[in-house]
Amino acid sequence: MRLSDLPKGAPAVVDRVDDAHAADPIAQRLRDLGFVDGEPVRVVAVGPMGGDPLLVQIGFTRFALRRAEAARISVRTGVAA
Amino acid sequence: MSASTLRIALVGNPNCGKTALFNQLTGGRQKVANYAGVTVERKEGRFTAPSGRVLQILDLPGTYSLEANSPDEQITRDVCAGNFPGEAVPDLIVCVADATNLRLHLRFVLEVKRLGRPVVLALNMMDTARQRGIVIDVPELQRRLGLPVVETVAVKRGGAHSLIERVDGEVPAAAPVQPDDAASRADLHAQVRELLAATVTMPRTTAALDDALDRWALHPVFGLAILAVVMFLVFQAVYAAGKPVSDVVGDGFGWMGEHVAALMPAGPLQSLVVDGLFGGLGTVLGFLPVILVLFFFILTLEESGYLPRAAFLLDRLMLSVGLTGRSFIPLLSSFACAIPGIMGTRSITDPRDRLTTILIAPLMTCSARLPVYALLIGAFIPIRYVFGVFNLQGIVLFALYLAGILGAMLVGWVMKRIRRDKSEHALLMELPSYRMPRPRDVAIGLYERGMIFLKRLTGVILGLTVLMWFLSTFPGAPEGATLPAIDYSFAGYIGRGLQYVFAPIGFNWQISLALIPAFAARETAVAALATVYLVGGEGEGLGQALAGQIPLASALSLLVWFAYAPQCMSTLAIIKRETDSWRNVAISFGYMFVMAYAASFVVYQVARALT
Ligand SMILES: Nc1nc2c(ncn2[C@@H]2O[C@H](COP(=O)(O)OP(=O)(O)OP(=O)(O)O)[C@@H](O)[C@H]2O)c(=O)[nH]1
Ligand SMILES: [Mg+2]
Numbered sequence: 041m042r043l044s045d046l047p048k049g050a051p052a053v054v055d056r057v058d059d060a061h062a063a064d065p066i067a068q069r070l071r072d073l074g075f076v077d078g079e080p081v082r083v084v085a086v087g088p089m090g091g092d093p094l095l096v097q098i099g100f101t102r103f104a105l106r107r108a109e110a111a112r113i114s115v116r117t118g119v120a121a
Numbered sequence: 122m123s124a125s126t127l128r129i130a131l132v133g134n135p136n137c138g139k140t141a142l143f144n145q146l147t148g149g150r151q152k153v154a155n156y157a158g159v160t161v162e163r164k165e166g167r168f169t170a171p172s173g174r175v176l177q178i179l180d181l182p183g184t185y186s187l188e189a190n191s192p193d194e195q196i197t198r199d200v201c202a203g204n205f206p207g208e209a210v211p212d213l214i215v216c217v218a219d220a221t222n223l224r225l226h227l228r229f230v231l232e233v234k235r236l237g238r239p240v241v242l243a244l245n246m247m248d249t250a251r252q253r254g255i256v257i258d259v260p261e262l263q264r265r266l267g268l269p270v271v272e273t274v275a276v277k278r279g280g281a282h283s284l285i286e287r288v289d290g291e292v293p294a295a296a297p298v299q300p301d302d303a304a305s306r307a308d309l310h311a312q313v314r315e316l317l318a319a320t321v322t323m324p325r326t327t328a329a330l331d332d333a334l335d336r337w338a339l340h341p342v343f344g345l346a347i348l349a350v351v352m353f354l355v356f357q358a359v360y361a362a363g364k365p366v367s368d369v370v371g372d373g374f375g376w377m378g379e380h381v382a383a384l385m386p387a388g389p390l391q392s393l394v395v396d397g398l399f400g401g402l403g404t405v406l407g408f409l410p411v412i413l414v415l416f417f418f419i420l421t422l423e424e425s426g427y428l429p430r431a432a433f434l435l436d437r438l439m440l441s442v443g444l445t446g447r448s449f450i451p452l453l454s455s456f457a458c459a460i461p462g463i464m465g466t467r468s469i470t471d472p473r474d475r476l477t478t479i480l481i482a483p484l485m486t487c488s489a490r491l492p493v494y495a496l497l498i499g500a501f502i503p504i505r506y507v508f509g510v511f512n513l514q515g516i517v518l519f520a521l522y523l524a525g526i527l528g529a530m531l532v533g534w535v536m537k538r539i540r541r542d543k544s545e546h547a548l549l550m551e552l553p554s555y556r557m558p559r560p561r562d563v564a565i566g567l568y569e570r571g572m573i574f575l576k577r578l579t580g581v582i583l584g585l586t587v588l589m590w591f592l593s594t595f596p597g598a599p600e601g602a603t604l605p606a607i608d609y610s611f612a613g614y615i616g617r618g619l620q621y622v623f624a625p626i627g628f629n630w631q632i633s634l635a636l637i638p639a640f641a642a643r644e645t646a647v648a649a650l651a652t653v654y655l656v657g658g659e660g661e662g663l664g665q666a667l668a669g670q671i672p673l674a675s676a677l678s679l680l681v682w683f684a685y686a687p688q689c690m691s692t693l694a695i696i697k698r699e700t701d702s703w704r705n706v707a708i709s710f711g712y713m714f715v716m717a718y719a720a721s722f723v724v725y726q727v728a729r730a731l732t
Contacts, residue, residue: 072188073185087434095339
């Protein structure tokens with residue numbers, strides 16, 4: 041499942057970040073921010089207009105990501121984090 | 122002495138307190154605020170350590186990674202790698218990390234360590250960490266990292282004591298340089314997890330207060346309502362609290378002027394002192410309280426951590442007009458002044474978003490417009506209460522701010538159309554913890570602002586005012602003149618020349634003339650109007666003089682002109698510097714002139730038809 045499809049509040053674990061194109065700096069930055077295999081992740085809030093952007097909790101930090109950015113991240117649900 | 126100067130660079134993730142530490146160490150007053158991307162330049166300071174050694178400290182923009190994505194991050198990357206022009210590699214890197222956010226920040230520490238330079242880790246925000254019950258086993262962390270680790274509280278007096286002690290001692294040995302590839306980058310995360318498991322106990326991943334506040338602040342309905350209320354109250358407060366004080370100050374100067382006048386022989390010099398200095402500068406100075414009230418709110422909001430939340434709420438809206446939520450904070454700073462706003466765009470990753478933000482930043486109502494607005498509103502808009510609470514004058518002021526914002530949205534939207542680009546723009550914005558602004562910091566911030574204003578007043582504004590007085594006084598009226606003397610002065614001629622351009626939008630020659638010094642500093646328009654009207658007038662207050670001689674339609678047109686007009690040379694200069702292109706300067710001057718002229722034309726013609 042993509043992080044962009046994860047319902048608000050549902051616990052999940054990051055699987056990996058996919059490059060949207062070759063040498064994708066956004067994907068690399070997401071990895072550096074801690075979106076790496078096995079990291080617990082959760083959507084904390086969604087923006088008021090069109091449900092965009094998403095507020096995502098990763099580690100001890102919260103990042104606002106647009107859906108297009110969140111779609112690069114694939115997550116697993118139903119796994120004990 | 123210089124042989125023993127140790128060059129230290131402060132690096133770390135955004136918003137971890139590098140600048141607060143820098144200020145603490147050097148006694149500097151660099152800007153500290155609670156959002157990522159406050160520092161966008163390299164700043165240098167020095168201090169003498171207890172041992173007598175001189176330490177040179179570099180404050181750098183925060184970055185999440187040495188693989189830079191934006192202009193501010195590139196500066197940090199280049200300084201660390203020794204590639205920054207004119208800057209040798211630092212002797213010691215002080216890596217600052219937020220002790221409440223180590224999952225993110227330790228990764229960067231490890232990345233910096235791989236550079237193979239001497240590194241000291243400062244665990245900052247230890248006060249908050251303790252409050253939240255976060256326990257860090259520092260000796261163990263130090264052992265595992267192989268780096269000296271010190272605890273700091275950058276915002277408390279003496280809170281950098283242990284850091285000073287450490288950097289004043291022997292420079293620690295550097296770790297070996299390590300390669301940087303995809304596999305080793307992934308490995309850094311594994312190392313961070315190990316370190317955390319072994320040395321850090323977190324009762325909760327986030328502060329309970331943040332969760333509670335964000336449930337409201339980011340709520341799809343309440344969040345937007347709160348944002349609207351906050352913004353509207355700020356403008357009402359600026360008007361309600363600032364304006365009465367301004368009037369008192371303005372009247373005080375008028376009164377002083379009269380008394381000084383009584384001591385001087387009548388003549389041109391008396392008119393310079395009374396009309397130019399007390400009438401003109403005094404009026405401008407009178408608006409200092411209004412500006413300080415505005416800054417009080419800006420400083421408080423900046424430190425509270427609310428601004429990135431507002432950016433989150435508005436991101437989608439801003440995207441639809443070709444901007445990004447990341448533009449929000451630079452644009453908000455532009456309400457103070459477009460110059461720091463435009464510089465703040467360095468933290469915007471996407472070059473297109475950055476350019477759009479730079480071009481529209483001058484449309485945000487900067488504090489230099491406030492005196493002009495306040496003067497004209499005070500003179501032309503009656504005090505009346507709408508719904509019993511909202512002052513009509515405050516509402517007009519709000520409408521002018523709104524006009525700037527809507528204009529900016531329109532320009533952004535047009536630029537997006539012209540560009541026709543469908544590619545992706547990234548947001549990736551961290552939301553920091555909420556923090557209670559400390560009164561002392563707000564007070565210092567206000568003091569700084571006040572001093573900047575006074576420097577402008579006694580520098581460029583004073584100079585221009587004297588020049589305007591000179592132009593309006595000489596040459597004197599000829600023998601047997603029928604018109605007021607000022608009509609025969611240089612000012613009269615220049616103003617009437619300009620009037621050919623500005624008559625269609627309702628400006629008389631006096632107003633047209635006042636636009637010239639406004640190009641150097643907008644507030645000067647107030648002093649200039651004071652000079653031309655008071656030099657030719659019968660000694661009534663500036664407000665009455667204006668109300669008596671300018672039709673309402675022209676006044677409204679002038680207000681709108683100030684909302685959009687390309688003004689203030691310094692803004693154009695900073696656009697040149699930040700974009701390195703005269704073309705962008707020409708574009709921004711051109712579009713603003715057209716927009717201001719068109720809007721003023723419409724307002725003037727409509728208002729004239731109605732009144
Ligand atoms: N409670 C507490 N707050 C701190 C401490 N150090 C910094 N702060 C606050 O943290 C926020 C960020 O501080 P800055 O010094 O601007 O951070 P920075 O690392 O320079 O940020 P950038 O320039 O954006 O990279 C501000 O709101 C400071 O008041 C600390 O030790 N304790
Ligand atoms: Mg800083």
